[in-house]
Amino acid sequence: MFCYTLGLFFTFFIPMGVSGVFGANTDEVKSLSVTEGDSVTLNTDVTEVQSFDQILWMFGHRETRIAEMYRQDFDMFDSNETFGDRLKMDSQTGSLTITDIRNEHSGLYKLNIISSRRANSYKKFSVTVYALPVPxxxxxxxxxxxxxxxxxxxxxxxxxxxxxxxxxxxxxxxxxxxxxxxxxxxxxxxxxxxxxxxxxxxxxxxxxxxxxxxxxxxxxxxxxCQTDKDLYSPFDGVIPSLIYAVLGMKAVTLLTVFIMSNFNSE
Incomplete structure (x- = not known):
């Protein structure tokens, strides 16, 4: 009877204890930085995915599903939109690789490892993509x-x-x-x-x-590389034109005064 009870203990409690294979649940966020066009891999830290494990990857604060693996079957939920064909999953570890990464792929990634035999586990990654600017x-x-x-x-x-x-x-x-x-x-x-x-x-x-x-x-x-004489000023030609205009107006005024004075003298 004792052996039977001890056997049950190992059957039901030991698998829960090895959930450390997936890493303990934590709110810690791992930060990664990558240049636009490079590839980045988000590691699950799992040695080998078991057939009863479900690997689920989500992106953004809305936790949109982008990739999943269950019983060695893969499903890329977002393959025709944000990521196109850039997402790759490792069949042995469930790690997610993003190839030819773009600036719009910056953000929060969440990993859920769901198991019917072990405690569930999750990890978070913050990915920042730096784009190469034009000089x-x-x-x-x-x-x-x-x-x-x-x-x-x-x-x-x-x-x-x-x-x-x-x-x-x-x-x-x-x-x-x-x-x-x-x-x-x-x-x-x-x-x-x-x-x-x-x-x-x-x-x-x-x-x-x-x-x-x-x-x-x-x-x-x-x-x-313009020299001083090559630099163009929007006021070039304006001052001489103003001088000529003022002189012209003055001449007209003097002529008018002269005519009026002669007319009054008569």
Missing amino acids: VIINNYSNSSSNSSSSASRCSVLCSVVNVSAVSLSWFKGNSVLSSISVSNLSISLSLPLEVEYQDKNTYSCVANDTFTTHTTHLDIQQL
């Missing part, structure tokens, strides 16, 4: 060497990208690299200066690239 080129007046004798013939420009991660920024002259800078940190800004001649006829471009994406901005020397 911007501006005239770098603050870096102009005004005291230099060559400053009158040279122009300083600055190429920048903001809020980037694992990105390289480079200046090209034609197909040749002039200078380059890279960063691996998250959410940082990069800037790279360049000096060119006003009359330079070469082709310059600033290129930002990460593992999957490349953005190029071409330098327009004529637009950004």
Whole structure:
């Protein structure tokens, strides 16, 4: 009788105790950051999914179902909308991989592991996607060497990208690299200066690239590198015109006064 009771104890209580295979239930949120175009995997921390386990993945604060695995069958609920064909599930662990991730895939992901033999378990992931911006080129007046004798013939420009991660920024002259800078940190800004001649006829471009994406901005020397005499003012030609108009009105007034005085004298 004792052995039978002990057997029941192990049958009904031990499986509940091994729910740690799935990880204890917690409100802790694991944060992940990824560059747009990369792939990210949300791990279940399960060694092997059993046939009686149901793996359920949900997205957003509304907890919309996006993927499910039960008895080795897969169901991608959102395959034709937000994620398209980007969702992949590992048949052994139930981990979810998002390929070619986009900015709209940023948000909260929730994992539910439902079992008829073990305690249910869940995990939360907060995913932030950083997009690679197009580099911007501006005239770098603050870096102009005004005291230099060559400053009158040279122009300083600055190429920048903001809020980037694992990105390289480079200046090209034609197909040749002039200078380059890279960063691996998250959410940082990069800037790279360049000096060119006003009359330079070469082709310059600033290129930002990460593992999957490349953005190029071409330098327009004529637009950004104008000399003082090339700068156009909306008031150009206005002052001389005003002077002529005032002189004309004054002449008309004097002529009118002269005519009136002669007429009255008669």
